[in-house]
Amino acid sequence: MLRSPVLVVFALLLHLAAYAGPPQILIDVARFRNLNKVEKGAEVEIYVTVPTQSLTYRQRAPKSFQSAAIVTLEVLKADGTPAYREVVTLKPPVLNDTTIAIKNPQSFLKRILLPDGKYTVRGTVRDQYRTANGETTVEKPLVLEAPAGPFFSDIVLLARPAARSVGVDNFSRGGYRLTRTPGNVYARGTENIFFYTELHNAPTGQPLRVHYHLTTPDGSAADADAVLNAQSGRPTAVAGQLPLGPLPDGPFTLFIEVYGGPGNKTLLTGHRVIGERNSPEYAPAGAAVPR
Template sequence: MIRTLFTLLLVITALLAQAAAPPRLVLDVACFRNEDQVVKGGVVEIYTTVSGQALTYMRRGPKMFQAAATVTLEVIRPDGSAAYQETVTLKPPVLRDTTAAIKNPISFQKRIVLPDGTYTIRGQVRDQYRAGTSSITDLPLTVKTTATKPTLSDVVLLAKPASRTIAEGNNFIRNGLSLTRAPGGLYSRGAEKLNFYAELYNAPIGQPITVRYRVRAAGSAKDAASGTGTATGLEGRPTPVLGQLDLTKLPAGEYVLTVEIRNAKSQMLASQTAKVRYNPADYAPAGAVMP
C-alpha cells in the first residue's frame, strides 16, 4: 500500500512539474540571398516551434481539449530598435484526452527581408491559458549578401526530402521546392533519413560541381556518415544543393553536418555547417506548418 501511494505521489509530482514548466520555444533561422536586385539585403526565414507538452489544454466541448500559445517575434538592431515585430497565436490540434502521452508541437514560418548587418532575433512564447508562464529565446543573426565568389546559404535541415510543387505564394517553397523543416535540427523516433537543402550563389555557370557532405559527432574528426552528389551551376538564379544521409546506424548524440562544394578539379568552392541532434528514443516534432 505504501509503495503504491509513493508511486502515485511520484507520478503526480512529475505531472505538476511539467504543468509548472513554461512553454518551450525553438527558433531556426536561415538566410538566403535576395533575388530581387532592387531590394538590398537578404531573405531571412524564421522557423518557430512551440512544444505542446508544457501547454495548458482547456475544455472546448465533450471530449474536446485545446491549447493556445502567443508568440512574439522581434528582429532587433544593434541600437536596440526593432527591424521587425509581430505577434501570432498558435493552436495545436484538438485532443480528446489531455492525458495523451504525445502532444504535437505547433510551428510556423515567417519570411522577411533585412538589409545587410547584425541583428538579434528574439522569440517570446506565452501560454494563453496559464498566467505568468513565458520563455524567451535569443539568436544572433548576420546578414551578408555582397560576396562575389561562390557562396553557400545557410543549410536547412528537413524532416523529409524536398519535393517539387506548383503552389505559389507559399513561404515553404524555395526554387520551386517545398521544404518541411526539422525543428531544432532534431531527428527522433521514426526519422531514419537526414535531408537538407541549401543554395549556391555565384556558381560556375554550366559547369559540373560535386557536393560532398558528412556528419561527425561533436568534437570528432571521424565521419559518422557521408554522401556525395552532383549539380550544374545555373545562370541567373541560385543553384539548389540537396542531399540525404541514413541515420539508422548512428548512436544518439550531437552531430555537425558539413556540406562542401567542389569543382571538377576537386578544389573547394564553398562550405557550410549545421548542428544536428539525433535521438531515436524521443518523439520527433512535426515539420513547420502555416498558422
C-alpha cells in the same frame, strides 16, 4: 466525502498547469540572399515551433480541453530598434484526453526581407491560461552579409525529402516544397536526414563536384559525392539526403562542399549545419516528450 465539482475542476487545472511546466519555444533561422540587385539584403526565414505539452489545457466542455499560446516574434536592429514585429496566437486542436503523452506541436513560418547588417531575433511565447511561470523568451543573433565569390545559403534540415513543386507559398523554395524539422532534431524512426541549400555565384560551363560529410563528436562519419551543374544568373538549388546509419545518438554536423577547377579538386566554398539524433524517443516532428 463528496467534493464540490468546482473544486474538482480547479484541482484538475492546477494539476495540468504543474504537469505542463514552463512554455517552450523553438526558433530556427535560415538566411537566403535577396535576388533584388538594387536593394541588397537577405530573405530571412524564421520557423517558430511551440511544443504543446508545455501548455496549460483548460476544460471547455465535458471531455473537451484546449490550450492557447501567444507568440511575439521580433527582429531587432543593432541599436535595439525594431525591424519587424508580429504577434501570433496559436490554438492547438481540442483534446478529449489530456493524459496523452505526445501532442502535436504548433508551427508557423515567416519570411522577412532585411538589409545587410546585424540583428537579434527574439521570440516570446506566453501561455494564455497561466500567469505564474507562463512566459519564455528565446533570442538568436543574426548577421546578414554577402560573401565575395561562390557561397552557400544556410542549410535547412528537413523532416522529409524536398519535393518538387510548382506552387508558390511560404513552404516552397527553389522549385521544392520544404518540410522543416524543428530544432534540427531527428527522433526514433528516422533513418535519413534531408536537407536543402542554395549555391550562389558558382562557375558555369562545367559540372561541379559536391561533397557531403556527416560526422559526430566521436569520429563516426558518412560521406557522399554528387555532380552539380550551376545555374547562370540565379542560385542553384541543392537538395538531398544522407543515411544516419550507424551514427550514434547526440549531435552531428553536416558539411556541404563544392569543388571546381581542373579535375574538380579546388574547393570553391562550403557550409555546415548542426543537428541532433535522438533515437530513444519517438514523437511527431518538433514534439518533445514530457520529462
